[in-house]
Amino acid sequence: MKKIINRPETVVDEMCKGIVLAHPELVLSEKYKIIKRKRLNKDKVSLISGGGSGHEPAHAGYVGTGMLDAAVCGDVFASPSTIQIYNAILETRSNRGTLLIIKNYSGDCMNFDAASEMAEDEDIVVEKVYVNDDVAVKDSLYTIGRRGVAGTVFVHKIAGAAAEKGMDLSQVKAVAEKTIANVRSIGFAFTSCTVPAKGTPIFTLEEDEMEFGVGIHGEPGIVREKIVPADELAEKMVERIVKDIPYQQGDEVALLINGLGASPVQELYLLNNSVSNAIAKRGIKIYKTFVGNYMTSIDMAGASVTLLRLDQELKELLDEPSDTPAIKIW
Amino acid sequence: MKKIINRPETVVDEMCKGIVLAHPELVLSEKYKIIKRKRLNKDKVSLISGGGSGHEPAHAGYVGTGMLDAAVCGDVFASPSTIQIYNAILETRSNRGTLLIIKNYSGDCMNFDAASEMAEDEDIVVEKVYVNDDVAVKDSLYTIGRRGVAGTVFVHKIAGAAAEKGMDLSQVKAVAEKTIANVRSIGFAFTSCTVPAKGTPIFTLEEDEMEFGVGIHGEPGIVREKIVPADELAEKMVERIVKDIPYQQGDEVALLINGLGASPVQELYLLNNSVSNAIAKRGIKIYKTFVGNYMTSIDMAGASVTLLRLDQELKELLDEPSDTPAIKIW
Amino acid sequence: MEKLYASDIVKIIDLMAEVIIENEVYFCELDSAAGDGDFGMSLAKGFKILRSEWAGLSKEDTGLFLKDCGMIITENCGGASGPIWGSAFRSAGKYAEGKTEITLEEMSGLLQSAVDGIQKRGGAKLGDKTLLDALIPATESLKISAKEGEDILDAMKKSAREAVEGAEKTKLIVASKGRASYLGERSINMPDAGATAIGIIFTYIVNQFKR
Amino acid sequence: MEKLYASDIVKIIDLMAEVIIENEVYFCELDSAAGDGDFGMSLAKGFKILRSEWAGLSKEDTGLFLKDCGMIITENCGGASGPIWGSAFRSAGKYAEGKTEITLEEMSGLLQSAVDGIQKRGGAKLGDKTLLDALIPATESLKISAKEGEDILDAMKKSAREAVEGAEKTKLIVASKGRASYLGERSINMPDAGATAIGIIFTYIVNQFKR
Numbered sequence A, B: 001m002k003k004i005i006n007r008p009e010t011v012v013d014e015m016c017k018g019i020v021l022a023h024p025e026l027v028l029s030e031k032y033k034i035i036k037r038k039r040l041n042k043d044k045v046s047l048i049s050g051g052g053s054g055h056e057p058a059h060a061g062y063v064g065t066g067m068l069d070a071a072v073c074g075d076v077f078a079s080p081s082t083i084q085i086y087n088a089i090l091e092t093r094s095n096r097g098t099l100l101i102i103k104n105y106s107g108d109c110m111n112f113d114a115a116s117e118m119a120e121d122e123d124i125v126v127e128k129v130y131v132n133d134d135v136a137v138k139d140s141l142y143t144i145g146r147r148g149v150a151g152t153v154f155v156h157k158i159a160g161a162a163a164e165k166g167m168d169l170s171q172v173k174a175v176a177e178k179t180i181a182n183v184r185s186i187g188f189a190f191t192s193c194t195v196p197a198k199g200t201p202i203f204t205l206e207e208d209e210m211e212f213g214v215g216i217h218g219e220p221g222i223v224r225e226k227i228v229p230a231d232e233l234a235e236k237m238v239e240r241i242v243k244d245i246p247y248q249q250g251d252e253v254a255l256l257i258n259g260l261g262a263s264p265v266q267e268l269y270l271l272n273n274s275v276s277n278a279i280a281k282r283g284i285k286i287y288k289t290f291v292g293n294y295m296t297s298i299d300m301a302g303a304s305v306t307l308l309r310l311d312q313e314l315k316e317l318l319d320e321p322s323d324t325p326a327i328k329i330w
Numbered sequence C, D: 001m002e003k004l005y006a007s008d009i010v011k012i013i014d015l016m017a018e019v020i021i022e023n024e025v026y027f028c029e030l031d032s033a034a035g036d037g038d039f040g041m042s043l044a045k046g047f048k049i050l051r052s053e054w055a056g057l058s059k060e061d062t063g064l065f066l067k068d069c070g071m072i073i074t075e076n077c078g079g080a081s082g083p084i085w086g087s088a089f090r091s092a093g094k095y096a097e098g099k100t101e102i103t104l105e106e107m108s109g110l111l112q113s114a115v116d117g118i119q120k121r122g123g124a125k126l127g128d129k130t131l132l133d134a135l136i137p138a139t140e141s142l143k144i145s146a147k148e149g150e151d152i153l154d155a156m157k158k159s160a161r162e163a164v165e166g167a168e169k170t171k172l173i174v175a176s177k178g179r180a181s182y183l184g185e186r187s188i189n190m191p192d193a194g195a196t197a198i199g200i201i202f203t204y205i206v207n208q209f210k211r
């Protein structure tokens, strides 16, 4: 394992410090690893997200005007504890209630749910949404359901804009749920990631293999197969996504080409070219594109593609200003 | 070689298309691989940079309000040709002259120099600055001198702000040169990068080795040595930099923690923590910090540290708004 | 042996912490096959802190002791393991409130409460390829032993064997809870990490336990 | 052979393109040791385009022919190679302006012009560990042969041997120009890619050239 670290045990702590050093408009509660805005606004709905670390810039990179109020950082790939989340709710308590944006994993759900129960005991109004955008996972009654991946970033952006505009908790929750209903992602990996504490890759791929349908925690994908050229890969991914929710000619989408950590910007832009062509071919219009490392899987080589189907309201909220480390729009 | 590409020969073309698709405020001249602002301002000094591809988001990611007017994209790690650069000068011709921001490599210098000679034949006033911030390289009369690396980003930012404010060509050149005089960088690599056309890494390191003092083209560094913890690495790098130009207690700097392509954001923020501590220890104040992939070496794992010593003028120009794909300040 | 005293329970939890910490890396490996490889770390983290706060725990009332353990685990275990193991301990602690000794029947009731706590929090059931697939058979075995009036140590040994067997059987299940569920059919032939851990922990306890 | 006709020069440049394109990968490897591994690609790119535009080139006037080649190379070779090889060709083309045949003495003058063009553009001199360390000895050898009135083909063979030897000697030099200069002392024992290429190209030409 080659990593720029001191010791595996201190990775998350030191990283959190590095984040607030680079972004002095954010502040770190060291004990509970909560990264929050320095200036909180009591008169808007508070937005909290978080989860295991290793997805940087998620989620601390989305804390700031127009997006989140706090991100709770768990250990690498491990949900933050109930107590951490509970404290984040307390520390960002507002007069308009709190919305928790949760990626749909059993650990995250259990901890966020338990924390919200604790907060409700303190008379804090807490609502929750569960992001489950990964079309690689079959959504069935018998499983925990789809997992949340890069589409979460759009939920942060849109719910954040709604909250910043002064919408009520129920309205903010409603646009977050509308976003979740319309966002779909799929990813692939060329290499496994390496969790610092473990020190070795979670899985191994041959020189000509990829994992298709991979998650963001080194969970193996749906199928291991031969690497294909970018255009073909783009076709496969776009096809999976548009098969999942009905698209009409002329529908508009926001597109996110997300690097999983070790794939260079060069390849992400190249993939954007392939994916944009695959989308255009289907008569779908791209309203706005994001290319970069938005929701990573530590040092995994690979990428994911996210499409958010837009209506007028979502477009407007997407265009609202945001000033966070990882998304700046004005 | 595992890369998200179609064929090595088309990597740069497709990437350039992917960039302008994601950033519709930019436009691509396909024949000469020039990425420029859609709306050019004839009444400001034109700024052009460029070089080999493989450093994404550099340089196209710095085209936009407050920074460059055009970036010329060579093949991977190969300077753009004289003719490409000459055409970039023509396409962004303004009433206030043109400044070329050149990284100090023999290929780049020769091509940019020859292009400026051609442009001068057309009565375009062209000035040039050569960025040479890499302290890993001994600057001596007998060599081509130091090479330009991540510090170039600061030159783009500051010269760009000066041009946007309406300064004259000579003034813009002067602040660019002041920036060059005060900016120093040093990098290290945990892995080599792989040039698509070659398909195999340029060099190979053992599992416990790094190249210290590496450039951004897979040129081996000054010494191959054992990997050390992040704090120690930060000490080594900061020490090299501050030894190079005299620092006084209380001096202020802009800090850039730059990923070389495959090192995850997590590690870059962690390194920022270590480097910030090493800087603070020396009584130097950090005025502003940038952490991310700014000047990469394709898919190299590793990072560089850049310090720009600031005076009042540089601080003000650094804080000026910029709206480019890779740097947004307002 | 007829009963377990409060000090025996303390001893058992101590052994549990010991085996969990010793197996940190191995439990991570188990989770790598079908999960995300952090199970050992998440679990060990809480139990290490439990040990460092060991001296300050009230050890007379078994219920209070288990509840305190549960709080520490909830606060410090990462991932799914925090709420799962935390609610197991807290639920068992509630069952044992005020008790200073535990019969075999009570022992089975205590484990049943742990199972209930886990199910309340995580919604899994037998056959979902979670640690419940080891814990439920182990609990059932204790109940039968209690009915037949067996010796408590013998019963624990049987129960541990049931846990190991239950874990072994998870190989045949397609996971439906936790991260392994994303693998679908591909999770077959890989045992569940949590269930395997329960088998290992129970076996270690019955082998090492001495009053 | 006394003279080279315009068609011989065309043939020689054709062989040159051939050997450069064939050695694309190998020349990249040479550049990997101390440079950035793109030399073969950068060079081949221009010569491939040269070949694809081959039919349209004026081949009667050697000067014009070389200048045209130089323009294509300048436009299409990447990196340092574009200006270096481009100015070599353009400078040689200027020297040969109007010529339809070339004596050995003129041949040495032509190569000297190429050297001058390269030095004007890149500022390197003998011993800087660049392709000049092969090209200059090769040129000097031609000059001596011209003075001694040797056969032009024999002279070219000698010249090619000097190029190879010159390239070989670059191993001992600490690079001071081009990317290898960043290696400092570490560039010792690695030959310069450009110089090695000159040796290979010249050798290929003298072995393959037939009127």
Ligand SMILES: Nc1ncnc2c1ncn2[C@@H]1O[C@H](COP(=O)(O)OP(=O)(O)O)[C@@H](O)[C@H]1O
Pocket: A077, A078, A079, A105, A106, A107, A108, C031, C035, C036, C037, C038, C039, C040, C042, C043, C078, C079, C080, C081, C082, C084, C118, C122, C123, C124, C129, C130, C131, C132, C177, C178, C179, C192, C193, C194, C195
């Ligand atoms: N809903 C659930 N109920 C009971 N046990 C569960 C549940 N989800 C997961 N588990 C158990 O937790 C183990 C994984 O724990 P851990 O690795 O800490 O969680 P995560 O999945 O968050 O990485 C699994 O092997 C399984 O036994």
Ligand SMILES: Nc1ncnc2c1ncn2[C@@H]1O[C@H](COP(=O)(O)OP(=O)(O)O)[C@@H](O)[C@H]1O
Pocket: B077, B078, B079, B105, B106, B107, B108, D031, D035, D036, D037, D038, D039, D040, D042, D043, D078, D079, D080, D081, D082, D084, D118, D122, D123, D124, D129, D130, D131, D132, D177, D178, D179, D192, D193, D194, D195
């Ligand atoms: N200033 C110079 N003058 C002459 N030849 C040079 C000079 N700089 C570099 N070279 C030659 O160019 C070769 C490298 O070419 P290439 O790989 O295309 O350039 P780059 O260094 O831009 O990657 C070197 O091996 C050397 O022979």
Ligand SMILES: [Mg+2]
Pocket: A052, A076, A077, A078, A079, A107, C036, C038, C039, C079, C080
């Ligand atoms: Mg986990």
Ligand SMILES: [Mg+2]
Pocket: B052, B077, B078, B079, B107, B217, D036, D038, D039, D079, D080
């Ligand atoms: Mg090059």
Ligand SMILES: [Mg+2]
Pocket: C031, C035, C036, C037, C038, C039, C079, C179
């Ligand atoms: Mg796990």
Ligand SMILES: [Mg+2]
Pocket: D031, D035, D036, D037, D038, D039, D079, D179
């Ligand atoms: Mg080169």
